[in-house]
Amino acid sequence: MRNITFFIVLLLLLVTGCGGDALKVTSLKVEMQENPVGIGTETPRFSWQVESAVPDLLQEAYQIQVARTKRDLLQEEKLVWDSGTIGSDETILIPYEGERLVSGGEYFWRVKATTNQGETKWSEPNLWSMALLDNSGWQAVWIGEDSLSNPGEKDDGLTRLAARYLRKPFETKAGVERAVLYISGQGAYEAYINDKPVSDDVLAPTVSWYPNRVYYNVYDVTSLVGRGSHVLGVVLGNGRYFGMRPRKGPEGIETMMFGLPRLLAQLEIEYSDGTTESIATDNSWKITSKGPIIANNEFDGEEYDARLELAGWSSTGYDDTSWNQADIMSAPTGELTPQPNPNIRVQEELTPVAITPLHDGKYIVDMGQNMVGWVKVNQLNGKKDQPITLRFAETIKEDGSLYMDNLRTAKVTDIYTPAADGPFSWEPSFVFHGFRFMEVSGLDQEPKLSNFTGKVIYDLMETSGEFETSNEIINQTFKNAYWGIRGNYRGMPTDCPQRDERQGWLGDRATGCFGEAFLFNNALLYSKWLQDIEDSQSPEGSISVVSPKFWTIYNDDVTWPSAYFYGAKMLWQQFGDKEPIMKHYPSMKRYLERIQEVSMQDFIIIKDRYGDWCMPPESQELIHSQDPARKTAGPVLSTTMYYSLLNLMTEFATLTGNEQDIPGYEELAAKVKEAYNKRFFDQETARYDNNTVTANILSLQLGLVPEGREAEVFNNIVEKTEVDCNGHVSAGVLGIQQLMRGLTEHGNVDLAYKIATNRTYPSWGYMFDKGATTIWELWNGDTADPAMNSGNHVMLLGDVLIWLYEDLAGIKNYPGSTAYKKLWMEPKIPDGLSHVNASYDSPYGEISSEWRKENGSFNWNITIPANTSAIVKLPRDLNILIPSEEGVRIVNDSDDYFEFEIGSGSYRFTN
Ligand code: BGC
Numbered sequence: 012m013r014n015i016t017f018f019i020v021l022l023l024l025l026v027t028g029c030g031g032d033a034l035k036v037t038s039l040k041v042e043m044q045e046n047p048v049g050i051g052t053e054t055p056r057f058s059w060q061v062e063s064a065v066p067d068l069l070q071e072a073y074q075i076q077v078a079r080t081k082r083d084l085l086q087e088e089k090l091v092w093d094s095g096t097i098g099s100d101e102t103i104l105i106p107y108e109g110e111r112l113v114s115g116g117e118y119f120w121r122v123k124a125t126t127n128q129g130e131t132k133w134s135e136p137n138l139w140s141m142a143l144l145d146n147s148g149w150q151a152v153w154i155g156e157d158s159l160s161n162p163g164e165k166d167d168g169l170t171r172l173a174a175r176y177l178r179k180p181f182e183t184k185a186g187v188e189r190a191v192l193y194i195s196g197q198g199a200y201e202a203y204i205n206d207k208p209v210s211d212d213v214l215a216p217t218v219s220w221y222p223n224r225v226y227y228n229v230y231d232v233t234s235l236v237g238r239g240s241h242v243l244g245v246v247l248g249n250g251r252y253f254g255m256r257p258r259k260g261p262e263g264i265e266t267m268m269f270g271l272p273r274l275l276a277q278l279e280i281e282y283s284d285g286t287t288e289s290i291a292t293d294n295s296w297k298i299t300s301k302g303p304i305i306a307n308n309e310f311d312g313e314e315y316d317a318r319l320e321l322a323g324w325s326s327t328g329y330d331d332t333s334w335n336q337a338d339i340m341s342a343p344t345g346e347l348t349p350q351p352n353p354n355i356r357v358q359e360e361l362t363p364v365a366i367t368p369l370h371d372g373k374y375i376v377d378m379g380q381n382m383v384g385w386v387k388v389n390q391l392n393g394k395k396d397q398p399i400t401l402r403f404a405e406t407i408k409e410d411g412s413l414y415m416d417n418l419r420t421a422k423v424t425d426i427y428t429p430a431a432d433g434p435f436s437w438e439p440s441f442v443f444h445g446f447r448f449m450e451v452s453g454l455d456q457e458p459k460l461s462n463f464t465g466k467v468i469y470d471l472m473e474t475s476g477e478f479e480t481s482n483e484i485i486n487q488t489f490k491n492a493y494w495g496i497r498g499n500y501r502g503m504p505t506d507c508p509q510r511d512e513r514q515g516w517l518g519d520r521a522t523g524c525f526g527e528a529f530l531f532n533n534a535l536l537y538s539k540w541l542q543d544i545e546d547s548q549s550p551e552g553s554i555s556v557v558s559p560k561f562w563t564i565y566n567d568d569v570t571w572p573s574a575y576f577y578g579a580k581m582l583w584q585q586f587g588d589k590e591p592i593m594k595h596y597p598s599m600k601r602y603l604e605r606i607q608e609v610s611m612q613d614f615i616i617i618k619d620r621y622g623d624w625c626m627p628p629e630s631q632e633l634i635h636s637q638d639p640a641r642k643t644a645g646p647v648l649s650t651t652m653y654y655s656l657l658n659l660m661t662e663f664a665t666l667t668g669n670e671q672d673i674p675g676y677e678e679l680a681a682k683v684k685e686a687y688n689k690r691f692f693d694q695e696t697a698r699y700d701n702n703t704v705t706a707n708i709l710s711l712q713l714g715l716v717p718e719g720r721e722a723e724v725f726n727n728i729v730e731k732t733e734v735d736c737n738g739h740v741s742a743g744v745l746g747i748q749q750l751m752r753g754l755t756e757h758g759n760v761d762l763a764y765k766i767a768t769n770r771t772y773p774s775w776g777y778m779f780d781k782g783a784t785t786i787w788e789l790w791n792g793d794t795a796d797p798a799m800n801s802g803n804h805v806m807l808l809g810d811v812l813i814w815l816y817e818d819l820a821g822i823k824n825y826p827g828s829t830a831y832k833k834l835w836m837e838p839k840i841p842d843g844l845s846h847v848n849a850s851y852d853s854p855y856g857e858i859s860s861e862w863r864k865e866n867g868s869f870n871w872n873i874t875i876p877a878n879t880s881a882i883v884k885l886p887r888d889l890n891i892l893i894p895s896e897e898g899v900r901i902v903n904d905s906d907d908y909f910e911f912e913i914g915s916g917s918y919r920f921t922n
Pocket residue numbers: 506507512516517518519621799804806
């Protein structure tokens with residue numbers, strides 16, 4: 012018997028190829044998601060990875076098959092697409108070319124690859140389903156409560172309006188084969204079938220510029236729909252549709268508000284006998300706003316009155332006679348669009364690290380980390396009718412109480428009123444806070460750590476990078492960046508998660524988006540945000556520096572809007588997705604023309620609204636520097652940035668087949684460069700304008716320096732940094748975008764390393780030493796005026812994350828390569844750093860790089876995924892032994908460097 016078992020195991024190993032050298036296709040994705048539900052494009056794009064334990068693998072051809080059922084796919088019958096064998100090494104975003112896809116249809120697909128090591132087997136079947144194409148399938152109408160029925164509520168977007176509860180009972184017959192829910196609740200919704208949530212998403216759907224676009228979600232709810240009686244129940248919160256803070260935004264701009272909450276939902280049921288049924292929102296639905304969520308607003312908090320709980324409201328058998336008939340609401344004017352990016356989810360839970368009593372009966376709960384989300388209360392003892400209040404802040408004052416001065420008008424207060432004496436558990440639905448500390452009041456006894464759980468929320472996406480070095484400050488920068496970046500993903504990249512802004516400010520992300528992409532697979536979030544930016548563009552071509560334009564701000568300057576272009580470039584470079592460039596090219600072109608028209612004088616861009624925002628000021632209390640010697644002139648910032656956008660556009664024009672535009676961009680760029688140098692470049696000293704680091708580094712890195720003068724300009728940057736700033740950063744949001752890479756590229760990685768590892772002000776290390784667990788908005792965030800002093804902004808990261816990956820770890824795209832199909836691996840090794848260990852999940856698979864340099868020995872282990880290659884460059888003085896591994900080819904052996912070309916696999920370079 013034992014022999015037989017052994018034989019079977021061996022046979023299985025042979026058949027499944029689990030011998031360790033299996034060649035296979037894995038990680039199948041449609042539109043960058045695994046088995047997605049509700050795809051909105053008629054040409055979905057397929058991606059996969061090839062895996063092999065044998066090095067130097069290249070794909071030579073692929074074949075994709077698609078069918079309506081799994082059976083048909085496996086039998087190769089009634090295929091709706093068979094690509095046939097396509098000779099190609101591409102595995103990313105291959106567009107569908109089969110029969111026209113059916114609205115709401117479900118599709119199964121598989122792929123196999125031919126490689127230089129043989130052919131893979133067919134992949135396992137994967138699936139995707141389509142959204143309601145062209146919107147003709149919608150029978151549902153928007154419903155809600157078209158009046159305010161609770162005392163004190165005002166239709167002004169500032170009240171914490173009560174949540175609306177909606178329900179619809181329905182019956183099903185036997186043989187339910189598939190049930191799909193199409194749903195949009197504005198501002199935000201939670202949906203249940205027979206009391207069970209339809210998904211784990213929170214704060215759905217994603218935000219948008221509602222007058223132009225309203226997103227809906229699609230859920231496969233087959234497992235929740237059987238035979239018999241059901242109830243579809245939905246709670247509607249305010250989100251960004253109703254309710255925003257403050258009433259007035261920057262410069263008194265009115266905050267946008269779009270109307271009372273409303274719901275559109277349609278449940279499509281398919282039976283095995285071929286019949287179908289729709290349960291759609293109409294005025295037969297029942298609604299009430301007298302439920303337990305008596306007030307909700309993202310900025311101000313949620314109030315929950317357990318005495319008003321509607322037990323069983325989303326189950327069958329509930330008596331809804333006291334509820335009202337739903338009102339038909341006007342449809343939002345925006346185009347109803349299937350949501351292309353995943354929703355927000357709770358993706359980590361934290362237990363607090365300490366609870367400290369205050370003398371007035373309140374307690375301060377410390378989560379140990381500045382986080383974004385909310386706190387769930389577990390089995391906390393409450394007293395009937397005695398509200399328990401939770402307030403949130405990033406820091407505490409000296410007396411131990413919450414420091415809330417920097418939250419401005421945001422009230423950040425959640426209140427729970429128990430219906431009975433005894434323990435209760437609760438968490439809010441339509442709110443989020445940015446906080447490390449929570450104050451609890453209204454308790455009769457001391458709470459325990461286990462009474463609270465921090466729920467960390469952000470857009471669902473994979474963490475794609477890890478990074479560790481021998482330097483503690485760099486490790487902490489990475490960790491704080493990780494917390495700050497994900498905490499600022501709220502269906503759009505936000506400036507901050509805590510005070511009364513939480514908006515999609517463009518300037519914060521122009522270069523930041525590249526760095527973030529190493530830590531998180533943020534492709535779908537950013538391509539959706541580019542759509543928000545386009546939806547917020549004025550007919551004249553102006554870009555709103557807050558998009559979606561909940562504050563409409565058309566400055567017709569360049570620095571903040573550059574994020575539109577840089578974001579598109581990032582998606583192409585990092586993820587190999589050209590579509591955003593194709594889609595947005597005309598709007599980008601219009602914007603550049605607009606700037607030329609209204610902001611350009613003699614080829615200098617004269618408009619600039621924000622300067623080199625948040626540079627270190629001359630005194631510790633200031634937010635913005637008043638010192639002309641430190642500040643960089645607006646036209647320097649906007650003209651260098653405009654020049655870089657013109658260069659990007661020539662690249663985009665080539666990619667999109669708009670070559671006819673190239674001469675125009677080139678000509679304009681040449682004129683801008685000439686005028687800029689004439690006006691700002693001092694021929695004698697090689698200084699730009701008032702010789703700030705920002706003015707010089709932008710001119711150098713964005714390509715405006717006259718040929719042959721680069722080294723002199725660079726020396727000015729080094730001198731200014733070393734002499735005037737004692738090796739510290741002097742840049743704000745603009746200069747910092749180029750600083751770390753610029754210093755390194757021109758040969759001074761040691762100065763970049765010094766800046767990255769400083770502990771004294773101004774530096775990232777200074778922030779940590781003062782207790783920061785995220786990145787501050789201001790270099791002097793511990794002392795500056797609270798009027799603008801968030802503890803969780805990511806813009807001051809500049810290009811440091813890119814520098815960590817590209818320069819310290821040597822994980823970089825080869826010039827012209829995208830998505831790391833071909834890498835350029837040249838780690839820069841600053842004095843004082845002895846170890847770097849980095850990994851990044853690229854679209855082709857995991858790339859890793861770990862080097863150690865100690866006592867004269869150097870060891871570098873790298874892995875690059877199948878179907879990629881790399882040029883590896885190392886200085887000769889490291890005395891590298893040429894590796895004997897297969898697949899290593901010397902391409903250059905100069906006096907200073909060794910250059911190797913390698914295929915996929917793992918390699919070790921050592922001396
Ligand atoms: C935001 C910034 C933003 C800036 C622009 C601030 O209030 O928080 O991050 O970019 O305004 O003026």
